[in-house]
Amino acid sequence: MSTVRLFFALWPSTRLAASLAGWAEQARPLTGGRAMRTETLHLTLAFLGPVDTALADELAAATPDRRLAPGDVAMERYGVFSRQRILWAGPADTPAGLQAAHDDLWQWLGGYGLAAPPQPFRPHVTLLRNIVHAHPPEETPAPLTWRYDRMVLVASESLTGGSRYRVVAQSRPRDP
Numbered sequence: 001m002s003t004v005r006l007f008f009a010l011w012p013s014t015r016l017a018a019s020l021a022g023w024a025e026q027a028r029p030l031t032g033g034r035a036m037r038t039e040t041l042h043l044t045l046a047f048l049g050p051v052d053t054a055l056a057d058e059l060a061a062a063t064p065d066r067r068l069a070p071g072d073v074a075m076e077r078y079g080v081f082s083r084q085r086i087l088w089a090g091p092a093d094t095p096a097g098l099q100a101a102h103d104d105l106w107q108w109l110g111g112y113g114l115a116a117p118p119q120p121f122r123p124h125v126t127l128l129r130n131i132v133h134a135h136p137p138e139e140t141p142a143p144l145t146w147r148y149d150r151m152v153l154v155a156s157e158s159l160t161g162g163s164r165y166r167v168v169a170q171s172r173p174r175d176p
């Protein structure tokens with residue numbers, strides 16, 4: 001059986017990604033670690049893991065009609081996941097709209113036999129991996145507002161030294 005590793009994510013505009021890369025740059029002298037490439041920065045809504053390619057095709061075909069209610073999420077703090085040695089940027093609290101988008105998405109995915117992870121949703125953008133000093137820097141850059149109106153379905157291919165991401169589908173924005 002052939003599989004593909006999939007996840008749904010919010011993808012930042014080029015401009016927002018550049019600002020987030022600035023957050024990574026500010027933190028790196030304090031935490032160490034390896035910066036994610038700017039064009040790969042994202043906020044995961046649902047990590048599906050390896051999925052049979054037939055199901056992946058079905059999900060990609062259905063994604064355009066999974067319209068998201070538009071919303072925003074603040075990038076306002078650094079955080080670390082010390083076990084994974086990750087430094088991230090994200091909101092102080094999960095916005096209700098984003099939580100609802102996450103919950104709706106998993107409810108829909110449940111119809112395909114996929115189950116949400118038991119851990120609560122922690123929206124974040126991974127900025128640095130393999131950090132050495134697992135404490136978030138005290139000084140935070142100016143907060144950013146991320147306005148989103150769609151999500152993307154991404155295939156992740158493992159390569160030596162990282163992952164390559166391929167956007168395979170995206171949801172249509174809602175009509176104004």
Ligand code: 2AM
Binds near residue numbers: 042044125
């Ligand atoms: P991370 O950045 O915190 O590692 C692709 O791997 C995306 O899915 C990343 O944003 C990653 O989050 C997220 N993800 C969530 N759960 C994962 C898991 N169990 N394994 C790999 N990636 C996971």
